Amino acid sequence: xxxxxxxxxxxxxxxxxxxxxxxxxxxxxxxxxxxxxxxxxxxxxxxxxxxxxxxxxxxxxxxxxxxxxxxxxxxxxxxxxxxxxxxxxxxxxxxxxxxxxxxxxxxxxxxxxxxxxxxxxxxxxxxxxxxxxxxxxxxxxxxxxxxxxxxxxxxxxxxxxxxxxxxxxxxxxxxxxxxxxxxxxxxxxxxxxxxxxxxxxxxxxxxxxxxxxxxxxxxxxxxxxxxxxxxxxxxxxxxxxxxxxxxxxxxxxxxxxxxxxxxxxxxxxxxxxxxxxxxxxxxxxxxxxxxxxxxxxxxxxxxxxxxxxxxxxxxxxxxxxxxxxxxxxxxxxxxxxxxxxxxxxxxxxxxxxxxxxxxxxxxxxxxxxxxxxxxxxxxxxxxxxxxxxxxxxxxxxxxxxxxxxxxx
Amino acid sequence: xxxxxxxxxxxxxxxxxxxxxxxxxxxxxxxxxxxxxxxxxxxxxxxxxxxxxxxxxxxxxxxxxxxxxxxxxxxxxxxxxxxxxxxxxxxxxxxxxxxxxxxxxxxxxxxxxxxxxxxxxxxxx
Numbered sequence: 001x002x003x004x005x006x007x008x009x010x011x012x013x014x015x016x017x018x019x020x021x022x023x024x025x026x027x028x029x030x031x032x033x034x035x036x037x038x039x040x041x042x043x044x045x046x047x048x049x050x051x052x053x054x055x056x057x058x059x060x061x062x063x064x065x066x067x068x069x070x071x072x073x074x075x076x077x078x079x080x081x082x083x084x085x086x087x088x089x090x091x092x093x094x095x096x097x098x099x100x101x102x103x104x105x106x107x108x109x110x111x112x113x114x115x116x117x118x119x120x121x122x123x124x125x126x127x128x129x130x131x132x133x134x135x136x137x138x139x140x141x142x143x144x145x146x147x148x149x150x151x152x153x154x155x156x157x158x159x160x161x162x163x164x165x166x167x168x169x170x171x172x173x174x175x176x177x178x179x180x181x182x183x184x185x186x187x188x189x190x191x192x193x194x195x196x197x198x199x200x201x202x203x204x205x206x207x208x209x210x211x212x213x214x215x216x217x218x219x220x221x222x223x224x225x226x227x228x229x230x231x232x233x234x235x236x237x238x239x240x241x242x243x244x245x246x247x248x249x250x251x252x253x254x255x256x257x258x259x260x261x262x263x264x265x266x267x268x269x270x271x272x273x274x275x276x277x278x279x280x281x282x283x284x285x286x287x288x289x290x291x292x293x294x295x296x297x298x299x300x301x302x303x304x305x306x307x308x309x310x311x312x313x314x315x316x317x318x319x320x321x322x323x324x325x326x327x328x329x330x331x332x333x334x335x336x337x338x339x340x341x342x343x344x345x346x347x348x349x350x351x352x353x354x355x356x357x358x359x360x361x362x363x364x365x366x367x368x369x370x371x372x373x374x375x376x377x378x379x380x381x382x383x384x385x386x387x388x389x390x391x392x393x394x395x396x397x398x399x400x401x402x403x404x405x406x407x408x
Numbered sequence: 409x410x411x412x413x414x415x416x417x418x419x420x421x422x423x424x425x426x427x428x429x430x431x432x433x434x435x436x437x438x439x440x441x442x443x444x445x446x447x448x449x450x451x452x453x454x455x456x457x458x459x460x461x462x463x464x465x466x467x468x469x470x471x472x473x474x475x476x477x478x479x480x481x482x483x484x485x486x487x488x489x490x491x492x493x494x495x496x497x498x499x500x501x502x503x504x505x506x507x508x509x510x511x512x513x514x515x516x517x518x519x520x521x522x523x524x525x526x527x528x529x530x531x532x533x
Binding site: 341 | 411412417421443444445467468469470471472508511514
């Protein structure tokens, strides 16, 4: 299996959209799934389906073993020290909410400062807005520079002993900006703050090492990295994780229960109340192994080639404005002068090309960019130079339909 | 491309009833917050409370702006009851293009604005 022939591993690419072969450029929303993942899902339900951590029968033991094997794979994949630092949730958003509701509830006091970057997806913004409101803490935003990078001078000024947590993404879901994580985390730790990292956009696209990055919390979703929907991950430094109160309460997260009180399990199981998404967690392991076989460095440089080709294709249109931060990876956001992004996306779709348009669950960021909405092409390992060429043709069609010359 | 008919594109590029009225009886605004579509609509009534004239300014996709233009043409002379009776289906057939569920809210932005002009809160008739 090589990256050149990888598209055939993904059954969905036999689909036609409006009579045209599917060109899928909405990978920042969710990725497509290879047969290996679909087979793992079917295989689990066909051969080992049972509830976990409960039965002593063979199927329950197998299901438990396979569920816990994914935890080990995830830990290895992001270089966590131990598998017990990995908590399974339902998505990245829930992972961040878990931190806000447990660590945040216990640690944030009136007047404390919470820093969020201007790049954040609503998932790493709204939980902190709510926490700040409830605790009478103050929320500050690390702004963008004019070249769409995070303003490190402003960050330095915002940081103080009052800062209790810094919330930052590894990669913007809208414009692809990759902030300098190590530098930001080191500076946050220097004032005694924790760092919540939203890794959803980068974890399937570049090598992740939570230890060398130095973050306290790292959240992501399986579905953006070839895995099934319904599986999120929270990594937390175990020294912090073991001090946190549970997030949800009920079965499976307890060691003993009496009518009046209960004793909770150790982390990470303390945070996984009720029957988890067993089958999807099991199948997630196949996604990780698929990515490992291709190699994260190979994927990162493939993405970079796609981004470079897309930027070059768009540069040929004077009416097109491209948002291209130097650190930008995996996606290209753009607007077309005189044409709303929804019209652009509708016409792309008529050519079989799936792109995202609108506010991208990052409304304050889009406002900062000074546009009402924008379109985004986002790439992954199965995209080809041919896909970029089809997208370019779709853009020419946009100009044709609206009777605009592409170069006024 | 079925959605972008000549009618839609013509109304988008040369919308009817744009601008503002010199002395409107009501001024309403309707937004699709998630798309960033916006319409502000002025309306003047006849003595009997029917629509004498409308004018709108807006920004957004072709469907939302063309839809408002088409509805503006239709609305002149219509009564409160006509506006109340106007349905999603009516608007779809006026627009005349097949509209996918994802684009429906664009097409119906103008309808939302029209319905607002007779909301008691806005109306002085």
